[in-house]
Amino acid sequence: MPARQALLHRVPMRHPGDTATIEALFDSGALDPRQVVAVLGKTEGNGCVNDFTRAYAVQALSFMLGRRLGEDPEAVAARIAMVMSGGTEGGLSPHFLVLAVGEAAAPNPAGALAIGTAFTPDFAPEEVGRTPQVLATAAAVRAAMADAGIADPAAVHYVQVKCPLLTSERIAAAKARGMSVATEDTYHSMGLSRGASALGVALALGEVAAVPEAAIGTDWSLHSGVASTSAGVELLRNEVIVLGNSPAWAGDLTIAHAVMRDAIDLPAVQAALRGAGLRPEDGQLPPGQQERLAAVLAKAEPSSTGLIRGRRHIMWDDSDINATRHARALVGGVIAGAVGRTDIFVSGGAEHQGPDGGGPVAVVARRA
Structure with missing residues (x-):
């Protein structure tokens, strides 16, 4: 069949x-x-x-x-x-x-990579970073899972969400209608939008039972271990891509994930590699293993404490270079050292995506 x-x-x-x-x-x-x-x-x-x-x-x-x-x-x-x-x-x-x-011709009984996509309606500016974005994202994640034919949340290893942000023009439009917005700081709106979207993923997958609106951008104990959300000015809706494994799909691609507890958690990267069937035996994938590596996708976020394993970092204090830019470079370097490649998808801003200062890392690889 x-x-x-x-x-x-x-x-x-x-x-x-x-x-x-x-x-x-x-x-x-x-x-x-x-x-x-x-x-x-x-x-x-x-x-x-x-x-x-x-x-x-x-x-x-x-x-x-x-x-x-x-x-x-x-x-x-x-x-x-x-x-x-x-x-x-x-x-x-x-x-x-x-x-x-x-x-x-036929599915892979061992399971193979499955892909599903879905979209939310466009958000009004006053909905960004708030409960409506959480609930709409959760609905879209469920729809993307259905599109992929994945019923078990445990089979989902990565959920990519592209979400909107607030601009001065969008804020003014909301005010003109007598509406308030979650923040009037356009940069902060990126984090709130990412956070609300990530909590929508967590809600859909049962990683959290409920999402109080006041928790968005404040309660870091609520998070998803598979969500990766990225905010941009180029859209008004959320675009959702679910990646998981399913025995109903064919092919030799498989996906696995782990959660980095901080920005230098190399063992988590190696665990994701092993989960996808690769062998980082000496710290870095050998050439033969690198050829089977199809993609690495990860989140990067400076810890809110200003510390990494008890030692001070200056990512939040640098007025010249944005903190998320530091974090992408740091996490990108850790992962590149593990896999021996630099074309890896590292997204900055991990609000409610993994623990504070850490984030999910997913590996797509071809089976041996």
Whole structure:
């Protein structure tokens, strides 16, 4: 009986609008553009409110896919999840992860990577960072699980969410209607949006029983071990991608995850690698193992205490470089050292995504 098969291609980008490597996949026959369901990207912007590399990449992808599919670019962007995470500090390499769904003759009884996507409605500015965003995200996660054919939350290993943020214009629009917003600090709105989205994932997967609105951005004991949320100016809704394992899917890709307890938790990275069937025997994957590594996805966040294992860090005190930029570089370096590659998807801002100062790390690999 035919089964769905998850496909994942990791390709470099020369700049945020560079889609040439994805088009090369289409031209070579390695991938059918009709199979694409999501694209994740690490772009070389600052990852903050005014990081328009994200919007630039989404626009370039929408026009390219629209041309390839003979569709309006806006229609393509409406149904294909395009999650761009800004910031490739340190040695991180800008790249795309193209997720697609094909068909195989039969499923893999041992289980294989399963992909599901879903979208929330657009949020009004007064809903961002508040209960409506939590509940809508939880509903979208459940819908994405259903799309992937995953019923057991324990089979979900990574949930990527792209969420909106507040701008001065959006705040003014809310005020003009007599509405208040969660914050008038546009940068802080990124954290609240990420946090509300992550708690929506936790609620959907049963990691938390309830989410009081006052807990968003304050109660770090409430968190998800598989959520990765990224805020951007380029959208008004949440876009949700669920990755897990299912015996109903075909192929040799599998996913595993672990939770880093802090930014230098190398053993957690190695645990995720082992969970995906890889062997970091001497601290770094040997070349043969590196070839089976399809993707690494992780969150990075400076600890709110200003300490890492009792020693002071200055990430929150640097007025020149944003704290999340420091964190991406630090966590990116730890993971790169473990896997021997720098094209890894490290997203900054881990509010309610793992414990304070830590975060989830997921590994997609091909079985031996």
